Amino acid sequence: MRLPNGLQATENCQTCDLHSEDFFCRLSPEASQALESIKLTNIYPKGAVLFFEEQSPRGVFMLCRGRVKLSVCSADGKMLILRIAEPGELLGLSAVVSDRLYKATAETLETCQVNFIRKEDFLSFLREHGEACFRVAQHLSQNYHTAYVQIRSLGLSHSALEKLARLLLDWCRGNGTQTEQGIRLKLGLTHEEIAKMIGTSRETVSRLFSELKGREAIHLKGSTLIIRDTAALEAITN
Amino acid sequence: MRLPNGLQATENCQTCDLHSEDFFCRLSPEASQALESIKLTNIYPKGAVLFFEEQSPRGVFMLCRGRVKLSVCSADGKMLILRIAEPGELLGLSAVVSDRLYKATAETLETCQVNFIRKEDFLSFLREHGEACFRVAQHLSQNYHTAYVQIRSLGLSHSALEKLARLLLDWCRGNGTQTEQGIRLKLGLTHEEIAKMIGTSRETVSRLFSELKGREAIHLKGSTLIIRDTAALEAITN
């Protein structure tokens, strides 16, 4: 199960499947309680925007249920998706901590449960709870790491095929389920969105999927994708 | 002046020109003293490697004097420069905080003075000093921000020219000095290294500089570059 209920999150993190970097987990009872008292729980429908790029930060958003798309946009309308945030993540964290503008736009991909904490409340919470502060640092480290992975993908790839292969292998680790035919995973994104994740065009993504199908490396049926030949993908990424 | 002496760094930060995100500044006397007692000062010659990509972290490096190149390398030898670290930065921070491997290689570009702090010492220092912990979070935020800028540059640019223009404008903000002919800045990197910063080839960088000279946007004499037409560069970046 995903995080079952925001209000109980701090008590039952042993039983939920959130990653260990989840901010809720393993806080002391006092810190947990302080956090409880300053957070505001909201439900957002699909397509809602939590915050916009270049907006001045109002606070941080703890994602409890649902996925959120984080993207940036250039002046001429070209868009790049930074990542898809999963439950357990703290969005807008670096903007609040370093008192800068939000650097990305956060849009829900499905119905989401979100706990909002006002900037001032969050900062004074951090000032009083050193342990939480350390967890924030770890969370930021994690963000930095995913940014680094994307930089590698964008900057070191020789072709769009290589970037796509990297992305698919990444998804395997996160959401893949092993079957006898290969690793199966549900891709909840359109070709258009995949294109925006690897900085290429929709048409190219279509063509690359065709190519990988031709090479028998993958198999597509509807929105379920089966990776038949992991080694082939790894060979592409060198 | 740059950070004049590692041992006095915490006392005279008011007078040094390090950025406000500098980790040394504005710690309480107790925290400063604790930091003093666990740091080890070293001098490295040009070309020395502080740590390698994929190495397990030994500690963090406070850069006091000199510049350090942070780069990543793909399996087939292609290299990408993440950024050039300036005095005041804490290198290897995210690896130590989140207990992962170093994600980049750090190589000195010139003679550098560096304070090293062992991982265990640094973590227990953070545990005992909440204020330092918050500064670490801010520092990581800053790192995340520069990573984000690079992602924008790599992912949203339509051409190598656009990426180069972005890089030059970036340098203007950091190291540029206004003159009557335009903004002058010393480029301490070879074309090869510039190419590795924007993910292109050395030849392309040469060609692009020629093109910008032809457009009268810049002027090159030796290693000093004069930006004659900032607006032209901004137009390129949209």
Added chain:
DNA sequence: AGTCGAACGTGACCCGTGTCATGGCATCAG
């Protein structure tokens, strides 16, 4: 069933740039 819009597939064309190759121009050691 039919209709409509969103998402996907694929061909044609052409610009940008990676790669290879060659040569100029510094600095430095012998």
Added chain:
DNA sequence: CTGATGCCATGACACGGGTCACGTTCGACT
């Protein structure tokens, strides 16, 4: 002076992939 080395400049060429165009498939709704 001469050769070596590192850095920069520039031409030729091939190819990846962005863009435009059009057709197909799929699911949602009436």
